[in-house]
Amino acid sequence: MCTHQPPCPTADSTDHHCAVIVSAHPEQGWSLLCNGTIVFDDTGELLPDGRVVGPSRDRRLLAAA
Template sequence: MCQHKPTCPSADDDARLAAVPVTARPEQGWSLLCNRVVVFDDTGALLPSGKSIAPYRPEPVAAA
């Protein structure tokens, strides 16, 4: 697994996206992190277990 010091967060950790990218394919819109999480340009992610993390979409703020 991770050979970095300090070690990268695991795929199950809430800070999973702080792991070091080991492969990047910007032309395809994804990167593979050291913890085997695939991160997509739209902020979604795919965990090694096969579980997907939906893209982060902030709620619009209503005009006052």
């Protein structure tokens, strides 16, 4: 898996989104992290085991729109 030093957080870690980007596709709105997590521009995530993490929304920003 990860060959970085120090190693990237695993997909099960609370800080899993801090892993190194190994493949970025900004034109499609997603990036693959070293730990196998796919992160989307809308802040949603797809974990390696298939679990989906919905986008986080800041209610203060939504209320201002």
